[in-house]
Amino acid sequence: MSTPTQTETTPQSTFARLRDLWNDYLPYWFMAPMVAVMVMITFFPGAYDLYLSLIAEPTLDVFAADFVGLRNFETAFTRGGAIHSFVITITVVVSALLLETVLGFVLAALVAGVGSDRAKSFYRVLFIIPMAVAPVSLATIGRIMLNSEIGIIPYVINTGTPFAAPSFLSDVPLLTVILLDAWNWTPFMFIIFYAGLSSVPKTLIEASRVDGAPMWRRYVHVIIPYMKPVVFVATLIRLIDLFRTFGVVYGLTGGGPGTATQLVSINIYEQMFINNQITVAAAIAIVYLVVVVALCNVIIAKVGFEGVWD
């Protein structure tokens, strides 16, 4: 596209001049509010966390704080269980992301191919709903549904299938967390993929059919590459959201049993609100931010997000 400063008109009246100002600097106007909000929500919190991570303990007078260098980071990694949390988090992120991406895509593709419009609408609405269940409700009600003694799910499994239900929260907590997250958030992938699928030009699909590609190869070679930006963005955002998952897991397992599901976010929470170690929490948060930013940069560099029309 042309340079941002290419002008649209030659000015006459005041109104026209204003309008030209609007149009000639459109990209700036378009970016400005977003940048303003972003500055507000990133710079101060980031700086504040960094500040916290470097001091002994928060004081009401910012300048009276006692800087202790990297001690909080040391505490985070020695006593704070930060490494363990990162490992757990990555396990959850990788498996849930894989599951949700695949499931979300398969469902989106299947629904897109449904013949009847009403059935399509039905699935479309239904499949999005799990996302709308508030995390603590989900965790609380999930707990009771999964309860080995009085939960409906073990009951159904035990009575309705030949399998014996595991004790979800104590025997397979990580798996339970991953599956519940998949139940909760596959809709996110579904909805974005579905929208992405519906903007793939029909002719491309026709061309690939004529070229003799069987269905799955059409997806692999034509549809997914075409949707690449959308797939990429949805996956990346889900990845980031998974990294900071908190509410459901905390409500479900509290990070346990032991520390089996101690995600970084739970670790930060405990440091902050239970141990009252705000500075250690901030240190973990900073490390975490650096790790995730680096990860995103690597992913973006490796995968790239150029659209098909670029």
Add this chain to the structure above:
Amino acid sequence: MATTDSDSATASQRLDKDTREKLVTVVRHTILLTWSFIVLFPLYWLASMSLKPPGTANSLPPDWIFLPTVYNYIQLIQDSGFVAAFANSLVMVSASVVLVLLIGVPAAYVLSRYDIPMERDVLVWILSSRMLPPIAVVLPFFIIFRELNLFDTRVGMVLMYVSINLSLVVWVMKAFFDGIPETLEEAARVDGATQFQGFRKVVLPAAKPGIFSVAIISFIFAWIELLFGLVLTSFEAVPVTLFVYSFIGSRSIEWGMLAAASTAMIVPVVIFLIAVNKYLAAGLSFGVVIKE
């Protein structure tokens, strides 16, 4: 998209189209119905908990069939606080969705169409706003809100919701805009449309599925948001999520009420979904109109 007719590899493998179509349809619906069941079962359970008489919410073997009672809902409605918070949330969340689209979509457009210096860094920066768990940033936000007199205001909460969704809107919409050929805007500009008109009249309609998808997601993210609502409000702007959790007491959980409130919270989402349902699939098939 998934097609229903047969594309078997060789002539010898050709299956009758009807048979194949049926087979594909059967497989398709088997999978979809299975997932529907997986989705529906907990939802059904939630709803049924809210409709069960007190004391039977967790009974096993379950009362599959029971006489539904709207007792919990009546309680909920009579609790003026719940209804007020519900309405309050609805207003704040809706306003935030409108606002975040107004702020995010144009920015996404610029990021998609113009060469921005250090574009990747800008994008990662935007994304970084959602990287930290909310608990790690809630303190600074609390401080900002107090300083700016936004604490416990609806405006403040709307802004908060905007900020939690902005990165999502910008990124997802950028991806969708990337998928819309620029030729369309070129045509609009040649037709005498300003950049802005081209964006509004040509690009936006073409990006409808994307816009409505992020609208839904943003709505849900804001609607179920808890932590910021908790820390940044106290009376005026309290969101409904806090109310839902108020049924989780210190020494007892009011299952029926919790389920009723949680179910009630799903309702606006479903209504919103049904309302925008048709836009989600408004695929445009550019290829027909643009030779490529």
Add this chain to the structure above:
Amino acid sequence: MAKITIDDVTKRFGEGDESIVAVDDVSLDIRDGEFIVFVGPSGSGKSTLMRIVAGLETQTEGDIHIGDDLVNQLGPRARDIAMVFQNYALYPNMTVEENMSFGLKMSTDMSADEIEEAVTSAAEMMDIDMLLDDKPGELSGGQQQRVALGRAIVRDPNVFLMDEPLSNLDAKLRAEMRTEINRLQNDLDVTTLYVTHDQTEAMTMGDRLVVLNYGELQQVGTPLECFYRPANQFVAGFLGSPSMNFFEGKVEGGTLRADGFDFDLTERMQSAVGSRNELVLGIRPEDMTLHDRANSGHEFEAVVDVVEPMGSISYVYLQARSQSHDQTFIVETDGQRPISEGQHVYVEIPDRDVHLFDAASGETIHQRQLGDDAEMALEEQIKPAE
């Protein structure tokens, strides 16, 4: 390599009152290895028919056989076709090379080397070998079209379907491509359906022409047959550029009284006309001759409206001097003939070149006569087609 049978195929778009009949009860037998050219006005259903054969569109009624198989139920993949889409439908995210090799990768088990070789040689043929690494978005319109064509011809399918594959190419390239396609089609002996609006392509490429109008079959025949022996006024007018001049008239005795001139019907014509009263006389611009003065009774006077010099020839737009309605007809003359607007000339309509059509139905009543050799050429073209 397969014959194609199109059996009473109808395609309706939309439903109820809003529905459009894009293809109207078309039946057609296409022999194995035949090269069929579809022509017809814009919107006459050519692409739709082609897409039905491809399996991209399902006919509302009727059957399609490829080879001996009824393929109604089969998708494009099973039909083993290669197609050039009217809108190209290139994969925007693939390079030219990937676009061209995609079909081979999907439908054959050729090795990567073989595929590369095939693609490279097709690209050379299309003169796009230096563009192999570009994305379609970086190509000019004509280059894109050649990629679309190349993507089809690298394959070795049962059937080629080509929907205006050369429309965006310059004359020279088009001539080359025409030759290449013909050569290829002869070599591979692949049944080919080809849509074109180009007179030259229509006349030179196909074994048979299929003329469509409003979704209905107008005529099927060899190019010369359609040109010299049009089945009806539509076909006569559609083929040839500029198109045939038509003059409506009433038969009075042995004379056709047209607006602005009379034309004496020959005996043969008269017997063909029979009792019909309203006729249309058709004659091609290149068959009429202009004289500076009247030589015989045959000529009539006309005024030059516009002259369109085309280089070696010119098109002269004329109006009969004594006509009562505004009707212009075209005569082709030598490009170097001195003629200017407003000039009066005498127009001769040679008997032997005249077609007569029924005014109501448009059916041809009388065909022009041909020289012996042309007649022979015509017969020859028809014969192998039988």
Add this chain to the structure above:
Amino acid sequence: MAKITIDDVTKRFGEGDESIVAVDDVSLDIRDGEFIVFVGPSGSGKSTLMRIVAGLETQTEGDIHIGDDLVNQLGPRARDIAMVFQNYALYPNMTVEENMSFGLKMSTDMSADEIEEAVTSAAEMMDIDMLLDDKPGELSGGQQQRVALGRAIVRDPNVFLMDEPLSNLDAKLRAEMRTEINRLQNDLDVTTLYVTHDQTEAMTMGDRLVVLNYGELQQVGTPLECFYRPANQFVAGFLGSPSMNFFEGKVEGGTLRADGFDFDLTERMQSAVGSRNELVLGIRPEDMTLHDRANSGHEFEAVVDVVEPMGSISYVYLQARSQSHDQTFIVETDGQRPISEGQHVYVEIPDRDVHLFDAASGETIHQRQLGDDAEMALEEQIKPAE
């Protein structure tokens, strides 16, 4: 209504080694109200140049003036143009009517009624009035193209830019559209740039032709000028269909020794050739004549390779009998002339129709002669263009 000045415009795509020069230092003065036709092979930069004029692409170097304003910095809107895109670029979410009225809504303050009227009349002109409520996706290729054209012509811009606007239409519709465009352009007197690959359009529509090759300007002149007085071998070969036959040869004395025949240069030719040794002789297929036997020393013997009957004319592909390399040339004959493959004929190259080109540079050394009237027509076309 504005003149356009293109000043040393160069457009490079990509950077460094990978870069492609799509437009190479083109300068052109277009008068107010002039109709300019761009022709050139696929990929020669026609669309790019047009997009630069439109403001959709920024030239790497050079200036564009519209009227008296330097518009380098102005967007398309400020340039007030209407354009038919080569790829149509219809708005997929709007109906045909909305597509066509969009420009009016954006660029004028016409009332809704006026807009509707304008759109309806343009749609009627394009014969798409019954499609106004359809979405572009439901239209045939030709219908889409007409919508794209209609969308441009409803407007009353400073400049029309039309990039192969008729390529997907049938001959008849194309002829009508051609007339409509010409009429409209005359009525509105809008400066128009027009890209086409169609010989007829190129020869009949424009005031001047601009011939491009590899982004470089080859010749600017009236159609007849470019046709009869090609500046170089490229232009000579590019215009005319089938293209001019070229025979390379060496000058020996007053004779050009080509492969397969000798051609005696006339005095005028000899003086034009001067000391050059290697020449190319060019002659158009329609200017060569075939004889069954040698009448004079001028003819040479050739063998018929292929005959392409086109209806009223035929193209005969010939090879000089005594040639040492494989070279085919084309001669146009009467369609009813009896001729068949393998037949031996005698080919005459009339002196007056011969062009001579420098073999190395391709520059024209000697132009053909024209009849007085053709000469006059040529002069006439050139004059107003001065």
Add this chain to the structure above:
Amino acid sequence: TRGGDGSDGGGGGGSGGNDGGTSTSGSDGELAIPLSEYEDADIDWRQFEGSSINIGAVQHPWVSAIKPAVPVFEELTGIDVVWNVLPEQQFRTKRQTDVSTGAGQFDVFYMDQVVNQFREEGWIQPLDPFFDDDSLFDEGWYEPDDLFEASRWQAHGGGYSDTWTGMPITVEVQTQFYRKDLYDKHDLEVAETLEQFRQNAKTIHENESDVVGTVGRGDKGYGMNIYILNTFLREFGTSLWTEFPTDSGLDSDGVIDAAEWYVSLLQDYGPEGASTQTWSDVLSTMQEGRAGHIVSDANLFWPGLTGSDSSVADNIGIAKVPSPADGQFSPNAFNWQISTSKNAQNSEQAFLFMVWASSQPTNIWMHVEGDAAFSVRQSVWENDEFRSRVGENFAQVTLESLQEAAPDPFDRKYPEWGQRYSEELQRAIAGQKSAEEAMTQAASIAEDIYSN
């Protein structure tokens, strides 16, 4: 509002926030408690007339019980009361943000195990100056000695503070719950010793198909499994921090024995996944009639177990927590107190509210007229009207337990090391390690935390 409805168990008021505190009875203009009850006090009630206080509270029965009486306070003092009521976990978050940023939104707030932590951070305003202020406090009228000793001890930071850190408002004590019907069926005696309890659990566990012997908190968290275990370890004769801050005592034999006992109890006769049970699972399992016993848990379960949410409401028995045959009865207790912070604008007003709220008249009214059952005042538990309302048995068991109760001493890092200690215990319950290993590990963690 739903505050007064006893049927929904102890959960009480479902109002989350913006309920201004008007009571049900306030509408007819008549006060719940006559002002005269307070006018005897030598306190200048009206000195802050026209101001208002902001109370940050947990979603707790106390809130719903006291709300109807708040107009009395408002009338008495002319101070407006604004409530901010939140579920417990959310409240903790909110309180922490408030105090750690010095915002001082809350004049009065709920305070719990983190009291010493907060106190050491300087976030809590000691109340002693107010006690000493004659215009604010009348010892004769208030009768501080009527408060259970355990409650007063806890209000002094569980022994870690020399000053009042807040006023106790509710107390809960651990009691034993059992299924009367199953006891009748299997001819069981209510256990007084741990051995008996284990035997009873075994009998039920082995003879009932759908009922587990016992349930108990197994999940981690300083208010979860160790809240129960702490009872036993005291009963086994040890205590936390035999030597503060160098010896946590967690690896002592007593602790290990207690842990082994509790762990094996849950493992042998507890539900599947006992290690993840929180108090709500315990309550629900019992309510559903799927367990025979709760060895020890909050007496506040009583309304829930005997109310309409319970399918075994009529068959629940309550008894004192068992102790080892040779041990000492020493149930855990937990107080909620209300405190005020140094940043609060209206600490004095807050103190007035605390005095009023925990005063005898208010307490008696809440427990007699309302549905409260958590008084920190001995006199209330001895009140006949109250006893007849809640049931003699419940009242007596609670009273006796409270008199002997020994709350946990929440030292300032208790939340941190307690969390780790509870994680270790959870691992043991889950069978990932032995109780001994777990407790040894817990001890070293706890000591390590104090060593820096």
